[in-house]
Amino acid sequence: MPDSSTPSYVHWFRHAAPYINTHRNKTFVLMFGGEALQSDNFQHIIHDIALLHALGIRLVLVHGARPQINHNLAQLNLDTPFLKHRRITTRESLPAVLNAVGSIRLQIEALLSMGLANSPMYGARIDVVSGNFVTAKPFGIHEGVDFQLTGEVRAIDSDAINHNLQHGQIALLGPTGYSTTGEVFNLRAEEVATRAAIDLEADKLIFLGEQRGFLDSDQRLVRELNPQQAQHYLSHIDSANSEQYLHLSGAVQACRAGVNRCHLLSYHQNGALLGELFTRDGLGTLVTAMGYEAVRQATINDVGGLLNLLRPLEEQGILVYRSRERLEDEIEHFAVIERDGMILACAALYPLDNESENKTATGITSAEIACVAVHPDYRKSNRGVQVLQFLEQRAKAQGIQHLYLLTTHTGHWFMEQGFEKVELSELPSVRQAMYNYQRNSQVYRKRLIKA
Template sequence: MFESTNSAPDYLHWFRHSAPYINAHRGKTFVVMFDGEALKDNNFHHIIHDIALLHSLGINLVLVHGARKQIDENLSKQNIITEFYLNRRITTRTALPEVMSAVGASRMHIEALLSMGLANSPMFGSRIDVISGNLITAKPYGIVDGIDFQLTGEVRSVDTKMMKSLLENNNVILLGPTGYSTTGEVFNLSAEEVATKTAIALKADKLIFLGKEKGIVNHQNNLIREVCSNQLDNYIELYKSNDPHFSIILGCSKDALIHGIQRIHLLPFAYDGALIQELFTRDGVGTMITDDLYEEVRMATIHDVGGLMTLLRPLEEKGILVYRSRERLEDEIGQFAVIERDGAILACAALYPISITGSEIPSAEIACVAVDPNYRKSNRGSQILKFLEEKARNNHIQQLFVLTTRTAHWFIEHGFQPAQVDELPNARQQLYNYQRNSLVFKKLLS
């Protein structure tokens, strides 16, 4: 007879919470790109295991590998020097055989890893059919600023009909940074461009870049977990001088957004489990770029008080929110974030730091979450909550609390867990209104 227990292993909780993502991703098409450096990293065999897992969960996968590192090594052994311009290699006829050798060896290495079936390993019984071929038609990159790129090319077309057929038959497609012209020539391509053009042609559900960067970071080197399309140009310019290659990835991301790819993920290849954590948890591990045309979330100013009162009063009258006078709103305006459109406040929420003592961990309270009734079926509440969570992380807050009487399920859906009043920091416990009897929820920030 099994004994009753009040706790379950962490992996069991994670597996249960991942179920909605498993259902959402099944049957979708993801294009995953990783560069040559990823192939040489000690974590690459874990990436292969995770790719096998994604395949087993019914996700259609197109893998695109780079080989710049391998090409550099081949050329160095043969004492062949190639120049770069605009961060593209000028591929000479002397260099092309070494390019083809490096790309071919990289492809075979990946295919071999995907064919593993050792017992007692994550690949046991996975049975993955990997297909490569002349699926990318290329054309010369041409002459730019007077520079002849010779056998460096760009994508001309993608054989989507064949790719869709292969994916429907449960194959994984593997593409490299080469393409073939209608005249039978081989061209050296940008793997990032191959991935982007393939995702656009297939109308993929996600485009994922596994690179050496952990994602887009701010000036304090803190990861920015979500970036909207209207913010992307600033980051492209920012990285141009510091990290030109990453700037190119961001440029490809912008191209993908313009052509209808709704979600792009930037992940670190050296992080064990990055793919799984990004795709099957709420917070993920890298940066997600989205084409959703959100109104900008910003911190409120004194000029927003009137709009806040208009938004909050109906909820206060129903007892859903605690009443706040105009004077209190003016005093606390610096704690509020808002979403505005055409001068109207569509959503708001406040972040209140909580005084702590002794061994209590840095905490804050999310309060006064409100969305205009005409927009409650949108995700503006989620958007403003994510904004304040990121602000809390940047302020080194480790734990968030919410007190609510009517919206418990919504907060649970956003990762908050039920808590008790005595779990609140002492300073906040003293202000708890027992007559209102609000439910308490908490969320630990990574």
């Protein structure tokens, strides 16, 4: 049980530690519009970016410049209408675009260079690199309208960006790109960020916007979406709400191209980045294709897939043999992760009867985790952890206080998941009676803390 006398920040650090380890050396693309730079919270965003960098996260920042461009154009009495969520960039308006983008780049570089004592930036020493990483081409003529110097991304120099990231630098990209003929094109920052995340094979794409995430028609925050659900919402978003449309469509495109997780957050919310990345529930909207592999209760239709997953491990002596009939009888105890009809991972939870003096109102305080298995092609993922956590939550809901497991090969992995090795004598007597001394399995236990 947590000690109530322990400062809250200690608990926070301890709970954040798994995320710190997971995110280290991963590539995140973070996009924010020019509006974010005008927010009072932007200095905190810079501090959080510095913290992410200090924790070993490889960062690519992509900024927009719409309000700054609008300001420059207003001073020149120039009007550049929008069509298809893109500004029609005339040759006369291009200097206003370049001036705004250049000023923002210098502003961000200056903020990341701060090292004031008694501030979060003290000792940060961050090197920021920007350059001609983005190759562009003309957007062309659409609906009879010539977009002139408005372009779209043709290529991202991912090799050059990765070279800088490997040397501990932050890459900074803006909403401009260069053609092979030496012209400069005005681009959508959302498109630059999405394409950069895809080409860099980034682990995350993060959009900072006006809203705290994606809001449905009732203005309620949608916590998680898969690409299909997000695409459905896109068809119903008011086209005038370009920010939500562009962020959500960018997330869908990135997910379908292999980026595992995309996040929609608010640049107004202090600590949104840290809350989203280092807590279980997050603060914004997560768009991920991995939702298709959510852990679920097994059904009788999964028996064939379970047999295919378990047989090789049984033949190696890693798992105890289970016949088809036994699996059918015990299917209610199993949880699985399935994709496209194939079982990728499984585990089972078997409640253990306790001695009468230890019984609770439910009569059960202990359970056994068994048959934890992950398909060989997916063992570098966290699917084993996912199915184990699913069963732990189920056990908590049943009032179970202790989880036990027996293993001959994977004790260290279970210790990483919070189990501790115990003596056979500490195993509930009902399970001791069925212990197979020939297998000589080690016994592990985990105490469950009520949520």
